[in-house]
Amino acid sequence: MDITVEGLRFSYNGKPVLQKINLTIQEEEILAIVGPNGSGKTTLLKNISGVLTPEEGAVYLDMKRVTDLSTREIARHLTAVEQEREVGFDFTVREIVAMGRIPYQGRFARETKEDERRIIKAMELANVTSFANRSIRELSGGEKQRTFLAMALSQEPKVLLLDEPTIHLDINYQIQIMEIVRQQAKTGLAVLMALHDLNLAAQYADRVALVHRGRLLAIGEPKEVLTPTNIRRAFETDVVVGHNPLTNSLYINTVPYRRKVSTPLGKVHVICGGGSGVAVLHALADRFSLSVGVISPLDSDFQAAQRLGAKIVIDAPFGPISPKAYKENLDTMRSSDGVVICDTPFGPGNLLNLRAALELENKVNIYVLNPEEIEKRDYTGGQAAQLVHQLVRSGAVPISSVKELKRCLAVDYCSTDRGVN
Amino acid sequence: MRRSPRGYRRRVFVILLALAAVTLVAGVIVGPVYIPISDAFSHLIGRGISADGSPSVSYLIISQIRLPRVLLGLLVGCALAISGGTMQGLFRNPLASPYVLGIASGASTGASLIILLNLHGVLFLSLGAFIGGSLAVGIVYQLAQERDRKTSVYTLILAGVAVGALFSAVTSFMIFLSSGTERMTDVIFWTMGSLGRANWTYLCVLLPIVTLGSLVLIAFSRDLNALAMGEEGAFHLGINPETSKRIMLGVATLLTSSAVAFAGTIGFVGLIIPHIMRLIMGPDHRFLLPTTAIAGAIFLVWADMAARTVVRPAELPVGIITAFLGAPFFLYLLRTRKARM
Numbered sequence: 032m033d034i035t036v037e038g039l040r041f042s043y044n045g046k047p048v049l050q051k052i053n054l055t056i057q058e059e060e061i062l063a064i065v066g067p068n069g070s071g072k073t074t075l076l077k078n079i080s081g082v083l084t085p086e087e088g089a090v091y092l093d094m095k096r097v098t099d100l101s102t103r104e105i106a107r108h109l110t111a112v113e114q115e116r117e118v119g120f121d122f123t124v125r126e127i128v129a130m131g132r133i134p135y136q137g138r139f140a141r142e143t144k145e146d147e148r149r150i151i152k153a154m155e156l157a158n159v160t161s162f163a164n165r166s167i168r169e170l171s172g173g174e175k176q177r178t179f180l181a182m183a184l185s186q187e188p189k190v191l192l193l194d195e196p197t198i199h200l201d202i203n204y205q206i207q208i209m210e211i212v213r214q215q216a217k218t219g220l221a222v223l224m225a226l227h228d229l230n231l232a233a234q235y236a237d238r239v240a241l242v243h244r245g246r247l248l249a250i251g252e253p254k255e256v257l258t259p260t261n262i263r264r265a266f267e268t269d270v271v272v273g274h275n276p277l278t279n280s281l282y283i284n285t286v287p288y289r290r291k292v293s294t295p296l297g298k299v300h301v302i303c304g305g306g307s308g309v310a311v312l313h314a315l316a317d318r319f320s321l322s323v324g325v326i327s328p329l330d331s332d333f334q335a336a337q338r339l340g341a342k343i344v345i346d347a348p349f350g351p352i353s354p355k356a357y358k359e360n361l362d363t364m365r366s367s368d369g370v371v372i373c374d375t376p377f378g379p380g381n382l383l384n385l386r387a388a389l390e391l392e393n394k395v396n397i398y399v400l401n402p403e404e405i406e407k408r409d410y411t412g413g414q415a416a417q418l419v420h421q422l423v424r425s426g427a428v429p430i431s432s433v434k435e436l437k438r439c440l441a442v443d444y445c446s447t448d449r450g451v452n
Numbered sequence: 453m454r455r456s457p458r459g460y461r462r463r464v465f466v467i468l469l470a471l472a473a474v475t476l477v478a479g480v481i482v483g484p485v486y487i488p489i490s491d492a493f494s495h496l497i498g499r500g501i502s503a504d505g506s507p508s509v510s511y512l513i514i515s516q517i518r519l520p521r522v523l524l525g526l527l528v529g530c531a532l533a534i535s536g537g538t539m540q541g542l543f544r545n546p547l548a549s550p551y552v553l554g555i556a557s558g559a560s561t562g563a564s565l566i567i568l569l570n571l572h573g574v575l576f577l578s579l580g581a582f583i584g585g586s587l588a589v590g591i592v593y594q595l596a597q598e599r600d601r602k603t604s605v606y607t608l609i610l611a612g613v614a615v616g617a618l619f620s621a622v623t624s625f626m627i628f629l630s631s632g633t634e635r636m637t638d639v640i641f642w643t644m645g646s647l648g649r650a651n652w653t654y655l656c657v658l659l660p661i662v663t664l665g666s667l668v669l670i671a672f673s674r675d676l677n678a679l680a681m682g683e684e685g686a687f688h689l690g691i692n693p694e695t696s697k698r699i700m701l702g703v704a705t706l707l708t709s710s711a712v713a714f715a716g717t718i719g720f721v722g723l724i725i726p727h728i729m730r731l732i733m734g735p736d737h738r739f740l741l742p743t744t745a746i747a748g749a750i751f752l753v754w755a756d757m758a759a760r761t762v763v764r765p766a767e768l769p770v771g772i773i774t775a776f777l778g779a780p781f782f783l784y785l786l787r788t789r790k791a792r793m
Contacts, residue, residue: 082684106690113688119544119680120735133678134690138671186689 032108032189033057034079034221038088041078048074049245052088056190061212061222063232065257066242067266072225073114075242076192079223080111092190106134111192112179114225115199121166124178128154128163131185149185157181157211173204180211191215193224197231209235229270233257233281241265253281271338286338295320296444297368301341302384307375308332310433311400312339315371315440322367324360325352325384352383361387369396369440372422376408377415385418389425396443397427398436461739464732468746472526479522479753484765485513516651524650524714525753525770527662529721531711533748534741535704536722537729538669541676541737542700543608546730546785549723550708552609554616556719558588559712561619564626564639574657578713584619585709589701591615645718645771647756654714665707666745672700673737680735718771720778721748727785 039052049071056062064072077083079090081097090097092108110131118127131153132146142150154160157177162170167178176196183191193212197205205228213235216222226232232239233253240250241257243265249256262270262283269286299319301308304326312332315321316339323336324344336343344363346356364370370388377385388397402419409415423429430436481492487510495514507515532550539548550556562584566576592615596608623643630636675696678686683693708722725748726740733739752770755777759768 077684080688082687101690102687102692103690106688110688111684113682113684116682116685119541119682120730122677122680122735126734126736127681130677130681130689133674136674138674183688 032093032221034109034190034223035091036079036088037091039075039078039085039090040087041074041083041085043074047245049078052247054240054247054250056221056223058189058219058221059216060238061216061224061236062238062240063236064223064225064240064242065227065229065232065265066248068227070242070265071245072242073194074245076111076113076194076223076225080109080192081105082111103134106186108188109190109192110183110186110188112176112183112194112196114194116175116179118167121168123164123166124159124170124181125150125154125163127167127178128159128181128185131182134186149187153181153185156184156215158207171204173200173207176200176204176208177211180208184215188220190221190223193222195225195227197226197228205231229257229262229283230281233283234275234278257281257283271334273334296441298322298366299440300324300364300367300370301336301373302370302375302388303332303373304330304375304381306331307373309335311371311373311436312336312341314433314437316341319440319444322363324363325356325381349380351379352381357383357387360384361390364388364391364395367395368444369398371436372397372399372419372427374400374404374408376410377405378410382411382415382418385415385422388427389418389422393426397422398430398439399423399427400430400433400436402427402429461733464743468743468750471750472746475750475753476522476526479525479757480514480518482757483513483518483760485510487513520652520655521647521650521756522753523655524658525647525756526749527655527658528647528711528715528718529725529749529752530666530745531658531662531707531748532718532721532752533725534666534669534745535707536748537726537737537741537744538672538676538700538704539722540726541673541740542679542697542704544680544682545609546727547609547723550704551616551717551719551722553612554588554592554614554619555585555705555708556712556717557616557619557623559585559709560643560717561623561626562587562709563713564623567635567638568626568630570635574653574714578657578661578710581709581713582706585705585712586702588615588619589705593701643717644769645716645774646759646767646769647715647752648767649714658710658714661710662707665703665710666741668703669700669707670738670741670745672696673741676700676737676741677735716769716771718752718774720774720782721752724778724781725751 034056036052036054039049040047041049052075054062064075066072074083078085079097081102084098092100097105129142129146129150132142132149136146154163157180159174159177159181162174167175170178180196196208196212200208209231212222212224236253238251239253239256241248241261248265249261257272259270259272262268270283271286273282275282296318299315300322301311303311303323308323309332312321312323312335321336321339321341322344323332323341325346326333326336326343327348328345329348333343342363344356344360346352364387370391372385372388375381391397399419399422402423405416405419428439430439480496481487481489491510492514495511496519536549539550539553540546542548559581562580562582563577566580592608592611595611623639627636627639630639675686675691678689678691679693679696681689686693726744729740729744729747733743752774755773756770759770759773762768
C-alpha cells in the first residue's frame with residue numbers, strides 16, 4: 032500500500048508550516064524525513080496520518096483520500112507512534128500490545144484466537160515478550176518504545192509512521208528500534224519516519240526527504256540528499272560527508288566553525304601520511320599557514336589537509352615519488368619557516384620525503400616526532416631510520432607529542448615576531 | 453499488584469455480585485424497627501398481607517421505606533462510581549471526579565432552583581439537575597480547552613473547583629432567599645445528600661437512566677483504554693477522540709445529575725471507588741467500569757446503613773458518612789501514591 036502526498040499545505044493560526052509538499056512512500060521502503068527543529072517534520076506526519084487535515088492538497092492511501100476514510104478504516108491500514116507518548120494508567124506491556132487489535136474488535140468483543148496470535152507475534156517481533164507482564168511505567172525508554180512498536184505491529188498496518196522513534200534512547204536501543212523497523216519494511220511495510228539523527232537516516236533509510244522551513248528541500252537516496260551543500264542550507268552547519276566502509280552507508284560529521292587567524296605566525300610544512308598527520312594538522316591549523324607533501328589523494332591525511340585548507344603537493348599513489356613532485360615539495364619546504372616530520376611509517380613510496388628534508392641542510396627549522404621509534408615504522412630495511420637519525424644529529428628538534436610541538440612552534444615563532452617588532 | 457487475567461477477574465465479579473445480594477438483604481433488615489429476618493424475606497417476595505387483606509406494618513416498612521431506599525442507594529452508588537471511573541479515564545487522572553469537575557454542584561443548583569420555583573414532579577427535578585450539571589461541565593470543559601487545545605488536566609481541575617464553588621454559592625444564596633420557608637429544608641437536603649426521600653416513583657425514573665447510561669459507558673470502555681494512549685494514540689487505534697469524549701462526558705454528566713436530583717450531593721463515591729477497583733482489577737476499563745459500578749452500589753448502601761444506625765433513632769445525611777470514610781482514604785492514597793498522580 033502506497034502513500035501519495037500531493038501539493039500539501041498546512042498552517043497553524045495563519046502561520047504557514049508546510050507548503051507545496053509532494054512525495055510518495057512505497058511498500059518495502061523506509062523514507063526518513065530530516066530537517067532542523069521546527070521545520071515541520073511532525074506536522075507533516077500528522078497531516079499524513081489524518082490527525083490534522085491539510086488546508087490544500089491531499090494525502091492518498093493508495094487511491095483514497097485519507098480524510099475521506101473513517102478513523103477506524105485508517106487505523107486498519109496506517110498507524111503511527113507519536114513522539115514521547117505517555118500512557119495514562121499502569122497498563123502491562125501485554126495489555127498495551129493487545130490494544131493494537133482495537134481497530135478489528137467490536138465494542139463488546141473478546142480477544143479471539145486470531146487476535147492472540149497477532150499479539151504474541153508482534154511482541155516477539157519487537158522483542159518485548161520477556162517483560163510482557165510488567166507495567167509500562169516500570170520500563171526504560173527503549174523498552175517503552177519497543178512496546179509501542181509492538182502495539183503498532185499487532186495492528187497489522189501497511190503503512191507505519193514514526194515520529195523520532197529513537198529520541199532520548201541510548202545508541203544500542205536506537206539500533207534495536209531501527210533494526211526492527213528495517214525487518215518489517217523488508218516484509219512489505221511502508222515506513223515513514225521523522226529523524227533528527229542524519230547518520231541513522233543515512234544508514235537505515237532507502238530515501239531521505241530534507242525539510243526546511245516547511246518545504247521539501249530535497250528528496251531521494253541518502254547520497255543525493257545528504258550532501259554538504261543541502262545540509263548547510265537546511266541546518267546552517269558545515270559537515271563532512273564520507274562513506275562508512277563498515278556499514279556501506281554515508282556518515283555525516285559536523286565540522287565546528289574555525290576562526291581563521293588573519294596573520295598566521297608562519298608557514299609550516301608537514302610531512303605525513305597514513306593518518307599520522309591528522310592531529311598535527313588540526314593542532315597547527317589555527318595559527319600557521321600549512322602545507323603538506325608529498326601525499327597521495329587516497330591518503331587519509333589528504334582529507335584533513337584539504338579540509339583545513341593546506342597547500343598540498345600531490346602525487347599518484349602506490350609508487351615512489353616522481354621527480355616533479357619531489358622538486359615541488361622541496362621548493363615548498365624551502366619557502367617554509369618550519370618543517371614537521373610526523374611519526375609516519377616510511378616505505379619505498381615516501382622515503383624521498385625524508386631525503387628532501389635532509390636536503391634543506393638546516394636552513395629551515397625541522398621538528399621530528401618521536402624519532403627514537405623510527406625503527407618500528409621503517410619498512411625500507413633501515414634506510415628511513417638512518418635518514419631520521421642523520422636529521423636529528425644535524426640539528427632537527429626531537430618532539431615527543433603534538434602538544435609539545437605546538438608549544439615549541441609557538442615559542443619559536445612568537446619570539447621571532449617580538450624580535451622583528 | 454499484578455493481576456492474573458480471566459480467572460482472577462471472574463472471581464472478583466462473582467464475589468462482588470454475591471456481596472451485592474448480601475447488601476440488598478442486609479439493607480432491608482437493618483433499621484430502627486426490628487423485623488425478623490424470616491419475615492423480611494417473605495415480605496421481599498411479596499408475602500405479608502394479613503388475613504383481613506390489609507398489609508402488615510412490617511410489610512409496609514419493607515416495601516415502602518426500606519426496599520426503595522436500598523434500591524435508590526444501589527442505583528445512586530452505581531451512577532456516581534461509574535461516572536467517576538469514566539471521568540478518571542477520560543482525563544487520564546485519578547483526581548477527576550463528578551465533584552471535582554463541578555458537575556455535582558451544578559446539578560444541585562439546578563435541582564434547588566426547581567424546588568424553589570415550586571415545579572413539582574420528578575422529571576422536572578432530574579431535568580433541572582441535568583441542565584445544571586451540563587452547564588457546569590460545559591463551562592469547565594470550555595475553559596480548560598481554550599487555554600490549551602490539549603485540555604490540560606490541571607486547568608480542568610482548577611476550573612472545576614472554581615466553577616463548583618460558584619454554583620455552590622448560587623445554591624447557598626437560594627437557601628438564604630428561601631429562609632424560613634418549608635422549601636429551605638428541601639434545598640438544604642441537596643447540600644448534604646441523603647437517600648431518605650426514596651420512593652418508587654424516583655426508582656422508576658432512575659432505573660432506566662442508570663441502566664442505559666452504565667451500558668453506554670461500558671460500551672465505550674474500549675475507547676477509554678485507547679484514550680489512555682493520549683488523544684493521538686487513540687486516533688491511531690481508530691477511535692475518534694473528540695466524539696468518544698463528548699459522548700462519555702455527556703452520559704457521565706447525565707448519570708451524576710440524576711443521582712444528585714434524587715439523593716443530593718454525596719461526595720467521594722465517584723473518587724474512591726474507581727480508585728480502589730483499579731488497584732484490584734487493573735486499569736483495563738472493560739473490566740474496571742462494570743466492577744466499579746457494582747462496588748459503588750454496595751458501598752453506598754452500607755454507608756447509608758451506617759447513616760441510619762449510628763445516631764439512632766435520628767439519622768445522619770449519608771454524604772457525611774461517605775466523606776468521613778472517603779476523605780481520609782483519599783489522603784492516604786495521595787500520600788502513598790504521590791509519584792503516580
